[in-house]
Amino acid sequence: MDLTLLEASLEGQPPYRAGQVWSWAARGAAGYEAMTDLPRTLRQDLAARVPFSTLTVETERKARDGTVKVLFRTADGHPVEAVLMRYRDGRRSLCLSSQSGCPLTCTFCATGQMAFGRNLTASEILDQALHFRRLTEVDHAVFMGMGEPMLNLDSVLAAARRLPDAGITHRRTTISTVGWLPGLTRFVDEIEEPVRLALSLHAPDDDLRSRIMPVNERYPLRDVVAECRRYAAKRRRRVFVEYVMLAGVNDAKAQARALAAVLGREDFKVNLIPYNPTGAYDGSSRERIAGFRDELERARVPVTVRLTRGRDIEAACGQLAAAPRTRGVSRPRGTTA
Ligand code: SAH
Numbered sequence: 334m335d336l337t338l339l340e341a342s343l344e345g346q347p348p349y350r351a352g353q354v355w356s357w358a359a360r361g362a363a364g365y366e367a368m369t370d371l372p373r374t375l376r377q378d379l380a381a382r383v384p385f386s387t388l389t390v391e392t393e394r395k396a397r398d399g400t401v402k403v404l405f406r407t408a409d410g411h412p413v414e415a416v417l418m419r420y421r422d423g424r425r426s427l428c429l430s431s432q433s434g435c436p437l438t439c440t441f442c443a444t445g446q447m448a449f450g451r452n453l454t455a456s457e458i459l460d461q462a463l464h465f466r467r468l469t470e471v472d473h474a475v476f477m478g479m480g481e482p483m484l485n486l487d488s489v490l491a492a493a494r495r496l497p498d499a500g501i502t503h504r505r506t507t508i509s510t511v512g513w514l515p516g517l518t519r520f521v522d523e524i525e526e527p528v529r530l531a532l533s534l535h536a537p538d539d540d541l542r543s544r545i546m547p548v549n550e551r552y553p554l555r556d557v558v559a560e561c562r563r564y565a566a567k568r569r570r571r572v573f574v575e576y577v578m579l580a581g582v583n584d585a586k587a588q589a590r591a592l593a594a595v596l597g598r599e600d601f602k603v604n605l606i607p608y609n610p611t612g613a614y615d616g617s618s619r620e621r622i623a624g625f626r627d628e629l630e631r632a633r634v635p636v637t638v639r640l641t642r643g644r645d646i647e648a649a650c651g652q653l654a655a656a657p658r659t660r661g662v663s664r665p666r667g668t669t670a
Pocket of ligand 1: 443480482510531577606607651
Protein backbone atom coordinates (compact mmCIF):
# COMPACT_ATOMS: atom_id res chain seq x y z
CA MET A 334 0.00 0.00 0.00
CA ASP A 335 1.06 3.57 -0.59
CA LEU A 336 2.50 4.34 2.84
CA THR A 337 2.65 8.09 2.19
CA LEU A 338 -1.03 8.15 1.25
CA LEU A 339 -1.77 5.99 4.28
CA GLU A 340 -0.08 8.48 6.63
CA ALA A 341 -1.99 11.36 5.05
CA SER A 342 -5.27 9.49 5.30
CA LEU A 343 -4.73 8.80 8.99
CA GLU A 344 -4.50 12.46 9.95
CA GLY A 345 -6.38 13.11 13.14
CA GLN A 346 -6.01 9.49 14.22
CA PRO A 347 -3.77 8.41 17.11
CA PRO A 348 -0.13 8.26 15.94
CA TYR A 349 0.14 4.47 16.33
CA ARG A 350 -2.49 3.76 13.65
CA ALA A 351 -0.10 3.70 10.68
CA GLY A 352 2.10 1.20 12.47
CA GLN A 353 -0.91 -0.96 13.26
CA VAL A 354 -2.03 -1.02 9.64
CA TRP A 355 1.49 -1.71 8.38
CA SER A 356 2.09 -4.56 10.78
CA TRP A 357 -1.13 -6.29 9.69
CA ALA A 358 -0.18 -5.88 6.04
CA ALA A 359 3.39 -7.08 6.67
CA ARG A 360 2.06 -10.23 8.33
CA GLY A 361 0.01 -11.12 5.27
CA ALA A 362 -3.46 -9.69 6.03
CA ALA A 363 -5.75 -9.97 3.01
CA GLY A 364 -7.32 -6.52 3.41
CA TYR A 365 -8.34 -3.76 5.82
CA GLU A 366 -11.37 -5.73 7.00
CA ALA A 367 -9.00 -8.23 8.64
CA MET A 368 -7.48 -5.53 10.88
CA THR A 369 -9.69 -6.24 13.84
CA ASP A 370 -8.05 -3.83 16.28
CA LEU A 371 -9.03 -0.88 14.07
CA PRO A 372 -12.48 0.72 14.43
CA ARG A 373 -14.81 -0.60 11.73
CA THR A 374 -15.54 2.85 10.32
CA LEU A 375 -11.80 3.51 9.96
CA ARG A 376 -11.34 0.21 8.13
CA GLN A 377 -14.12 1.16 5.72
CA ASP A 378 -12.71 4.64 5.29
CA LEU A 379 -9.23 3.29 4.48
CA ALA A 380 -10.65 0.74 2.05
CA ALA A 381 -12.27 3.60 0.16
CA ARG A 382 -9.27 5.92 0.21
CA VAL A 383 -6.06 3.85 0.16
CA PRO A 384 -5.88 0.95 -2.32
CA PHE A 385 -4.63 -2.11 -0.42
CA SER A 386 -1.80 -2.55 -2.95
CA THR A 387 -0.08 -0.08 -5.27
CA LEU A 388 0.19 -2.96 -7.77
CA THR A 389 -2.39 -5.04 -9.57
CA VAL A 390 -1.68 -8.61 -10.61
CA GLU A 391 -1.81 -9.13 -14.35
CA THR A 392 -0.61 -12.73 -14.59
CA GLU A 393 0.65 -15.32 -12.16
CA ARG A 394 2.49 -18.44 -13.31
CA LYS A 395 3.61 -21.44 -11.34
CA ALA A 396 6.55 -23.64 -12.34
CA ARG A 397 6.87 -27.38 -11.75
CA ASP A 398 9.45 -26.72 -9.02
CA GLY A 399 7.04 -24.48 -7.09
CA THR A 400 8.49 -21.18 -8.29
CA VAL A 401 5.85 -18.49 -8.79
CA LYS A 402 6.33 -15.54 -11.11
CA VAL A 403 3.96 -12.60 -11.05
CA LEU A 404 3.59 -9.82 -13.56
CA PHE A 405 2.21 -6.75 -11.83
CA ARG A 406 1.16 -3.33 -13.12
CA THR A 407 1.76 -0.07 -11.34
CA ALA A 408 -1.22 2.29 -11.11
CA ASP A 409 0.19 4.20 -14.11
CA GLY A 410 0.54 1.03 -16.19
CA HIS A 411 4.20 0.02 -15.89
CA PRO A 412 5.04 -3.70 -15.83
CA VAL A 413 6.87 -5.12 -12.81
CA GLU A 414 7.85 -8.75 -12.30
CA ALA A 415 8.75 -10.58 -9.10
CA VAL A 416 9.42 -14.21 -8.25
CA LEU A 417 8.93 -16.52 -5.26
CA MET A 418 11.43 -19.37 -5.12
CA ARG A 419 10.91 -22.39 -2.90
CA TYR A 420 13.92 -24.59 -2.11
CA ARG A 421 14.03 -28.16 -0.85
CA ASP A 422 15.64 -27.04 2.41
CA GLY A 423 12.52 -24.98 3.12
CA ARG A 424 13.92 -21.59 2.21
CA ARG A 425 11.42 -19.21 0.59
CA SER A 426 13.17 -16.49 -1.26
CA LEU A 427 11.76 -13.47 -3.08
CA CYS A 428 13.37 -11.92 -6.14
CA LEU A 429 12.27 -8.27 -6.16
CA SER A 430 12.38 -5.57 -8.82
CA SER A 431 13.63 -2.07 -8.11
CA GLN A 432 12.67 -0.50 -11.46
CA SER A 433 10.21 -1.20 -14.26
CA GLY A 434 12.60 -2.24 -17.02
CA CYS A 435 16.24 -1.16 -16.76
CA PRO A 436 18.23 1.65 -18.38
CA LEU A 437 21.40 -0.45 -18.52
CA THR A 438 21.82 -2.75 -21.49
CA CYS A 439 23.70 -5.85 -20.36
CA THR A 440 23.75 -7.97 -23.49
CA PHE A 441 22.72 -11.26 -21.86
CA CYS A 442 19.80 -9.94 -19.80
CA ALA A 443 16.19 -9.89 -21.02
CA THR A 444 15.26 -6.89 -18.87
CA GLY A 445 18.10 -4.92 -20.47
CA GLN A 446 16.51 -5.46 -23.87
CA MET A 447 13.11 -4.02 -22.95
CA ALA A 448 12.24 -0.34 -22.59
CA PHE A 449 13.05 1.40 -19.32
CA GLY A 450 9.97 2.61 -17.47
CA ARG A 451 10.83 4.31 -14.19
CA ASN A 452 12.08 3.84 -10.67
CA LEU A 453 9.66 2.07 -8.35
CA THR A 454 8.62 3.66 -5.06
CA ALA A 455 9.42 1.93 -1.77
CA SER A 456 5.75 1.03 -1.48
CA GLU A 457 5.75 -0.56 -4.94
CA ILE A 458 8.79 -2.64 -3.97
CA LEU A 459 7.20 -3.70 -0.69
CA ASP A 460 3.90 -4.56 -2.37
CA GLN A 461 5.73 -7.19 -4.45
CA ALA A 462 6.87 -8.81 -1.22
CA LEU A 463 3.49 -8.47 0.49
CA HIS A 464 1.77 -10.17 -2.42
CA PHE A 465 3.80 -13.32 -1.79
CA ARG A 466 3.56 -12.90 1.97
CA ARG A 467 -0.19 -13.34 1.61
CA LEU A 468 0.47 -16.74 -0.01
CA THR A 469 3.15 -18.06 2.33
CA GLU A 470 5.74 -17.22 4.95
CA VAL A 471 8.93 -15.87 3.37
CA ASP A 472 12.46 -15.58 4.76
CA HIS A 473 14.91 -14.32 2.10
CA ALA A 474 14.90 -11.51 -0.45
CA VAL A 475 17.25 -10.61 -3.27
CA PHE A 476 17.08 -7.40 -5.28
CA MET A 477 17.81 -9.34 -8.45
CA GLY A 478 14.63 -8.71 -10.39
CA MET A 479 14.16 -5.95 -12.94
CA GLY A 480 16.29 -2.87 -12.67
CA GLU A 481 19.48 -1.57 -11.09
CA PRO A 482 19.00 -1.03 -7.33
CA MET A 483 21.85 1.49 -7.04
CA LEU A 484 20.00 3.80 -9.45
CA ASN A 485 17.06 3.83 -7.01
CA LEU A 486 18.88 3.49 -3.73
CA ASP A 487 16.59 5.53 -1.47
CA SER A 488 13.51 3.51 -2.33
CA VAL A 489 15.41 0.22 -2.23
CA LEU A 490 16.80 0.96 1.24
CA ALA A 491 13.47 2.23 2.53
CA ALA A 492 11.89 -1.04 1.38
CA ALA A 493 14.74 -3.21 2.70
CA ARG A 494 14.42 -1.55 6.10
CA ARG A 495 10.80 -2.67 6.40
CA LEU A 496 11.28 -6.25 5.16
CA PRO A 497 11.99 -7.64 8.66
CA ASP A 498 8.35 -6.90 9.54
CA ALA A 499 7.39 -9.34 6.77
CA GLY A 500 9.77 -12.01 8.10
CA ILE A 501 12.91 -11.21 6.09
CA THR A 502 15.84 -10.11 8.24
CA HIS A 503 18.59 -7.81 6.97
CA ARG A 504 21.09 -10.68 6.98
CA ARG A 505 18.79 -12.50 4.59
CA THR A 506 18.38 -9.52 2.28
CA THR A 507 20.80 -9.07 -0.64
CA ILE A 508 21.13 -6.08 -2.92
CA SER A 509 22.69 -6.85 -6.29
CA THR A 510 24.41 -4.28 -8.51
CA VAL A 511 26.21 -4.02 -11.82
CA GLY A 512 28.60 -1.70 -9.99
CA TRP A 513 26.87 1.65 -10.52
CA LEU A 514 29.50 3.55 -8.62
CA PRO A 515 27.70 6.65 -7.29
CA GLY A 516 24.97 4.51 -5.73
CA LEU A 517 27.38 1.82 -4.60
CA THR A 518 29.62 4.35 -2.86
CA ARG A 519 26.65 5.86 -1.05
CA PHE A 520 25.47 2.40 -0.09
CA VAL A 521 28.83 1.48 1.41
CA ASP A 522 29.07 4.83 3.22
CA GLU A 523 25.57 4.76 4.64
CA ILE A 524 24.57 1.17 5.27
CA GLU A 525 24.48 0.38 8.97
CA GLU A 526 22.26 -2.69 8.72
CA PRO A 527 23.77 -6.11 7.89
CA VAL A 528 22.17 -6.12 4.42
CA ARG A 529 24.30 -8.14 2.01
CA LEU A 530 25.85 -6.97 -1.23
CA ALA A 531 26.20 -8.84 -4.54
CA LEU A 532 28.19 -7.69 -7.55
CA SER A 533 27.31 -8.79 -11.08
CA LEU A 534 30.80 -9.14 -12.49
CA HIS A 535 30.65 -11.71 -15.32
CA ALA A 536 34.15 -11.04 -16.67
CA PRO A 537 37.67 -10.90 -15.21
CA ASP A 538 38.91 -7.98 -17.32
CA ASP A 539 37.72 -4.62 -18.64
CA ASP A 540 37.81 -5.54 -22.33
CA LEU A 541 35.43 -8.42 -22.03
CA ARG A 542 33.30 -6.79 -19.35
CA SER A 543 32.76 -3.68 -21.47
CA ARG A 544 31.73 -5.87 -24.38
CA ILE A 545 29.03 -7.70 -22.49
CA MET A 546 28.10 -4.94 -19.99
CA PRO A 547 28.31 -1.43 -21.48
CA VAL A 548 28.13 0.11 -17.99
CA ASN A 549 31.74 -1.02 -17.50
CA GLU A 550 32.89 1.74 -19.89
CA ARG A 551 31.72 4.23 -17.34
CA TYR A 552 32.73 2.48 -14.13
CA PRO A 553 35.67 0.15 -14.73
CA LEU A 554 36.12 -3.13 -12.99
CA ARG A 555 39.00 -2.09 -10.74
CA ASP A 556 37.06 0.80 -9.16
CA VAL A 557 33.96 -1.29 -8.66
CA VAL A 558 35.87 -4.17 -7.05
CA ALA A 559 37.68 -1.70 -4.76
CA GLU A 560 34.36 -0.29 -3.58
CA CYS A 561 33.11 -3.81 -2.84
CA ARG A 562 36.23 -4.48 -0.78
CA ARG A 563 35.41 -1.40 1.25
CA TYR A 564 32.00 -2.95 2.01
CA ALA A 565 33.61 -6.28 2.95
CA ALA A 566 35.99 -4.53 5.35
CA LYS A 567 33.33 -2.31 6.89
CA ARG A 568 30.67 -4.99 7.40
CA ARG A 569 33.07 -7.94 7.74
CA ARG A 570 30.98 -9.93 5.27
CA ARG A 571 32.01 -11.33 1.95
CA VAL A 572 30.50 -9.78 -1.15
CA PHE A 573 28.78 -12.25 -3.47
CA VAL A 574 30.06 -12.16 -7.02
CA GLU A 575 27.59 -13.20 -9.69
CA TYR A 576 29.16 -14.67 -12.81
CA VAL A 577 26.85 -15.87 -15.56
CA MET A 578 28.47 -18.66 -17.58
CA LEU A 579 28.51 -17.87 -21.32
CA ALA A 580 29.90 -20.59 -23.61
CA GLY A 581 33.14 -19.59 -25.26
CA VAL A 582 32.87 -16.04 -23.92
CA ASN A 583 33.89 -16.00 -20.23
CA ASP A 584 34.14 -19.67 -19.25
CA ALA A 585 37.79 -20.61 -20.02
CA LYS A 586 40.10 -21.87 -17.28
CA ALA A 587 42.51 -19.00 -17.90
CA GLN A 588 39.61 -16.64 -17.21
CA ALA A 589 38.91 -18.44 -13.94
CA ARG A 590 42.53 -17.88 -12.92
CA ALA A 591 42.31 -14.23 -13.91
CA LEU A 592 39.12 -13.91 -11.87
CA ALA A 593 40.80 -15.46 -8.84
CA ALA A 594 43.64 -12.96 -9.18
CA VAL A 595 41.21 -10.02 -9.32
CA LEU A 596 39.14 -11.15 -6.33
CA GLY A 597 41.59 -12.83 -3.95
CA ARG A 598 40.57 -15.22 -1.18
CA GLU A 599 39.29 -12.92 1.52
CA ASP A 600 36.55 -10.57 0.41
CA PHE A 601 34.37 -12.37 -2.12
CA LYS A 602 32.34 -15.50 -2.68
CA VAL A 603 31.67 -16.40 -6.30
CA ASN A 604 28.30 -17.67 -7.44
CA LEU A 605 28.47 -19.21 -10.93
CA ILE A 606 25.13 -18.80 -12.69
CA PRO A 607 24.05 -21.19 -15.44
CA TYR A 608 22.94 -18.97 -18.31
CA ASN A 609 19.22 -18.90 -18.88
CA PRO A 610 18.46 -18.56 -22.55
CA THR A 611 17.30 -15.12 -23.67
CA GLY A 612 18.59 -15.42 -27.21
CA ALA A 613 21.93 -13.67 -27.18
CA TYR A 614 24.36 -16.44 -26.11
CA ASP A 615 24.77 -20.14 -25.51
CA GLY A 616 25.11 -21.24 -21.93
CA SER A 617 28.24 -23.07 -20.77
CA SER A 618 27.87 -26.84 -20.37
CA ARG A 619 27.82 -28.40 -16.91
CA GLU A 620 31.31 -29.73 -17.51
CA ARG A 621 32.60 -26.30 -18.46
CA ILE A 622 31.01 -24.78 -15.34
CA ALA A 623 32.52 -27.54 -13.17
CA GLY A 624 35.95 -26.96 -14.69
CA PHE A 625 35.70 -23.22 -14.01
CA ARG A 626 34.60 -23.91 -10.44
CA ASP A 627 37.51 -26.32 -9.88
CA GLU A 628 39.97 -23.70 -11.06
CA LEU A 629 38.60 -21.17 -8.56
CA GLU A 630 38.70 -23.76 -5.79
CA ARG A 631 42.30 -24.50 -6.60
CA ALA A 632 43.00 -20.80 -6.03
CA ARG A 633 41.05 -21.03 -2.72
CA VAL A 634 38.33 -18.65 -3.82
CA PRO A 635 34.97 -19.67 -2.27
CA VAL A 636 32.61 -20.67 -5.05
CA THR A 637 29.17 -22.24 -5.58
CA VAL A 638 27.05 -22.99 -8.62
CA ARG A 639 23.60 -21.44 -8.49
CA LEU A 640 20.52 -23.65 -8.53
CA THR A 641 18.24 -22.63 -11.34
CA ARG A 642 14.55 -22.27 -10.46
CA GLY A 643 11.50 -21.60 -12.60
CA ARG A 644 13.10 -21.98 -16.00
CA ASP A 645 9.96 -23.43 -17.56
CA ILE A 646 7.99 -20.22 -16.86
CA GLU A 647 10.76 -17.77 -17.83
CA ALA A 648 11.14 -16.87 -14.17
CA ALA A 649 14.87 -17.64 -13.95
CA CYS A 650 17.72 -15.12 -13.59
CA GLY A 651 17.80 -12.61 -16.38
CA GLN A 652 14.49 -13.73 -17.85
CA LEU A 653 12.33 -11.04 -16.32
CA ALA A 654 10.79 -8.93 -19.05
CA ALA A 655 7.14 -8.29 -19.69
CA ALA A 656 5.50 -9.91 -22.70
CA PRO A 657 6.00 -8.17 -26.07
CA ARG A 658 2.62 -6.47 -26.17
CA THR A 659 3.42 -4.69 -22.90
CA ARG A 660 6.79 -3.41 -23.98
CA GLY A 661 5.43 -0.31 -25.66
CA VAL A 662 4.52 1.31 -22.35
CA SER A 663 7.38 3.75 -22.28
CA ARG A 664 7.74 4.29 -26.02
CA PRO A 665 7.57 8.05 -26.57
CA ARG A 666 4.21 9.14 -27.89
CA GLY A 667 4.04 10.33 -31.43
CA THR A 668 6.84 8.13 -32.71
CA THR A 669 6.04 5.99 -35.71
CA ALA A 670 7.19 2.43 -35.96
N1 SAH B 1 20.96 -4.80 -12.04
C1 SAH B 1 21.31 -5.63 -10.92
C2 SAH B 1 20.12 -6.37 -10.38
C3 SAH B 1 19.55 -7.41 -11.33
S1 SAH B 1 20.27 -8.90 -10.85
C4 SAH B 1 22.43 -6.57 -11.30
O1 SAH B 1 22.66 -6.75 -12.50
O2 SAH B 1 23.11 -7.09 -10.42
C5 SAH B 1 20.06 -9.93 -12.13
C6 SAH B 1 21.13 -11.01 -12.09
O3 SAH B 1 20.83 -11.98 -13.06
C7 SAH B 1 22.47 -10.44 -12.45
O4 SAH B 1 23.52 -11.06 -11.80
C8 SAH B 1 22.50 -10.75 -13.92
O5 SAH B 1 23.77 -10.71 -14.42
C9 SAH B 1 21.91 -12.11 -13.96
N2 SAH B 1 21.43 -12.44 -15.29
C10 SAH B 1 20.97 -11.60 -16.22
N3 SAH B 1 20.60 -12.26 -17.33
C11 SAH B 1 20.82 -13.56 -17.10
C12 SAH B 1 20.59 -14.75 -17.86
N4 SAH B 1 20.05 -14.70 -19.07
N5 SAH B 1 20.92 -15.93 -17.29
C13 SAH B 1 21.42 -15.97 -16.03
N6 SAH B 1 21.64 -14.89 -15.27
C14 SAH B 1 21.34 -13.69 -15.80
